[in-house]
Amino acid sequence: MPGLVHVVDDDASFRTAIERRLKLAGYDVETHSSAEELLGRLPNVEQPACVLLDVKIPGLSGPDLQARLIEIGSTLPIIFVTGYADTATTVRTIKAGAEDFLTKPVSSEQLIHAIERALARHSAAQSQRNRLDAFRALLSGLTPRERQVFDLVVRGKINKQIAHELGTTERTIKAHRHQVMDKMRVHSFAELVSIAERLGLIDANVPRDQA
Numbered sequence: 001m002p003g004l005v006h007v008v009d010d011d012a013s014f015r016t017a018i019e020r021r022l023k024l025a026g027y028d029v030e031t032h033s034s035a036e037e038l039l040g041r042l043p044n045v046e047q048p049a050c051v052l053l054d055v056k057i058p059g060l061s062g063p064d065l066q067a068r069l070i071e072i073g074s075t076l077p078i079i080f081v082t083g084y085a086d087t088a089t090t091v092r093t094i095k096a097g098a099e100d101f102l103t104k105p106v107s108s109e110q111l112i113h114a115i116e117r118a119l120a121r122h123s124a125a126q127s128q129r130n131r132l133d134a135f136r137a138l139l140s141g142l143t144p145r146e147r148q149v150f151d152l153v154v155r156g157k158i159n160k161q162i163a164h165e166l167g168t169t170e171r172t173i174k175a176h177r178h179q180v181m182d183k184m185r186v187h188s189f190a191e192l193v194s195i196a197e198r199l200g201l202i203d204a205n206v207p208r209d210q211a
Helices: 012-026 035-041 062-071 087-095 108-140 145-151 160-165 169-181 189-198
Strands: 004-008 028-032 049-053 078-082 100-103
Touching: 004 035, 004 062, 004 078, 004 189, 012 028, 012 108, 028 035, 035 062, 049 062, 049 108, 049 145, 078 087, 078 108, 087 145, 100 108, 108 189, 145 160, 145 169, 160 169
Parallel strands: 004 028, 004 049, 049 078, 078 100
Antiparallel strands: none
């Protein structure tokens, strides 16, 4: 799987060796000697990417960089590659969402497998984010009245109830409902509810007539 790997390690010889190894495997590679360097050059790219990160680096440590990336909303998967593995650090980083924790020296096979998993996860997260952005764009295209109808429909209200709540006729609500389905590009009530759940507009665990 093609993708970009950010290598963050203060050992120049390690960075060079890893860069060569990964480029031979077909990956794009960017190397950084410190956490601060990565943060200063972190691009907002669409291609799947991940970070190979040492634990003990000058300045901001590996785990601290992980925390900073989470803070700024980065979805880059992190693979720790270190010669200084200890149980407490391993547990801390994995609990914080690290993809893997590898100990130097690491074999090419082990490294590539970890990178493949990380890039696949990042790609899936990007696809999910793009789908949600598309849903939000469709939702923003509804008129204020259509949005009211949408909100009531996904909560399980029938046309008669919606008409009563909005002070109009069932026929009008039926027309609005048709427009909502058309603009949201769905063919069923279930699809509409699914979109509302994904966008966090309703709780998936609450029965529709109680939402």
